[in-house]
Amino acid sequence: MHMEKSKSRGVRKGAWTYEEDKLLKACIDKYGEGKWHLVPQRAGLNRCRKSCRLRWLNYLNPTINRENFSEDEVDMILRLHKLLGNRWTLIAARLPGRTSNDVKNYWHTHLRKKMISRKLEEKKEKKKPNETMKAHEIIKPQPRTFLSHSPRLNGKHIEKPIVAVSTKDASVAKDGNFDTMLPINDNGDHAMWWESLLNLRNDKIGSCSLLQEEGNSILELPNIENFFYWRSQ
DNA sequence: AACTAGCTCAACCGCCGGTTC
DNA sequence: GGAACCGGCGGTTGAGCTAGT
Numbered sequence: 001m002h003m004e005k006s007k008s009r010g011v012r013k014g015a016w017t018y019e020e021d022k023l024l025k026a027c028i029d030k031y032g033e034g035k036w037h038l039v040p041q042r043a044g045l046n047r048c049r050k051s052c053r054l055r056w057l058n059y060l061n062p063t064i065n066r067e068n069f070s071e072d073e074v075d076m077i078l079r080l081h082k083l084l085g086n087r088w089t090l091i092a093a094r095l096p097g098r099t100s101n102d103v104k105n106y107w108h109t110h111l112r113k114k115m116i117s118r119k120l121e122e123k124k125e126k127k128k129p130n131e132t133m134k135a136h137e138i139i140k141p142q143p144r145t146f147l148s149h150s151p152r153l154n155g156k157h158i159e160k161p162i163v164a165v166s167t168k169d170a171s172v173a174k175d176g177n178f179d180t181m182l183p184i185n186d187n188g189d190h191a192m193w194w195e196s197l198l199n200l201r202n203d204k205i206g207s208c209s210l211l212q213e214e215g216n217s218i219l220e221l222p223n224i225e226n227f228f229y230w231r232s233q
Numbered sequence: 234a235a236c237t238a239g240c241t242c243a244a245c246c247g248c249c250g251g252t253t254c
Numbered sequence: 255g256g257a258a259c260c261g262g263c264g265g266t267t268g269a270g271c272t273a274g275t
Contacts, residue, residue, distance in 0.1 A: 015244075015269080036260080049261085050245080050246090054243085054244065054245085086265085087264090089262080089263065089264085100263075100264085101242080101243075108265095
């Protein structure tokens with residue numbers, strides 16, 4: 001950390017200029033994303049690696065959607081925030097073209113007030129006699145990885161993004177089609193976990209890296225960041 | 234026109250976990 | 255094992271803009 005600070009001495013800070021943007025974009029176009037510690041040198045920028053990374057990820061990246069948030073997106077943010085809390089990167093991963101910074105800013109400027117006023121209303125409601133309210137419970141995702149021989153995978157090689165969602169176990173999409181891959185609940189039937197909890201059944205699947213060891217050897221998946229495994233606590 | 238308050242969002246900061254040596 | 259380094263995350267800040275007075 002001390003090295004970090006001493007290294008960043010004399011490095012430019014503040015708003016990026018058009019010229020700096022051009023240099024950074026040219027550098028990423030040439031070398032690709034990643035190796036951020038090399039980017040300032042390669043691009044000829046007097047900026048720290050973090051500043052370069054942030055500028056690219058939050059502003060220059062051509063995949064960023066700069067339009068206003070749609071109603072669907074807002075609804076999704078509200079639901080996911082209820083589920084995940086302030087896990088902005090996870091929430092943003094479900095919203096194509098949106099960055100974690102966008103989502104975080106939108107939350108703080110628009111949605112937080114909504115939530116606060118809603119909570120105040122709930123408090124008022126709570127005061128009414130003979131009515132009980134359940135406290136909101138944040139269900140944190142439990143990242144998992146599976147052994148290559150895990151029965152959960154049925155020995156299938158995973159090529160397409162899949163989502164494994166379950167309270168106990170999960171079935172794996174055999175053809176990569178999400179709609180055919182329904183989570184199995186504790187009763188063994190294909191209850192739509194997403195539908196009941198989030199109504200997200202028809203959404204496209206975003207990507208997210210949520211992996212944890214199941215055993216001592218870790219399965220290598222080609223689309224590993226697309227592999228979700230949720231488990232309610 | 235001038236001032237102020239509130240809002241937005243790009244950017245920074247500190248921290249953390251993973252990797253390398 | 256531990257120091258150094260890196261990428262990444264969430265919280266926070268502050269410059270610039272806008273609306274209200």
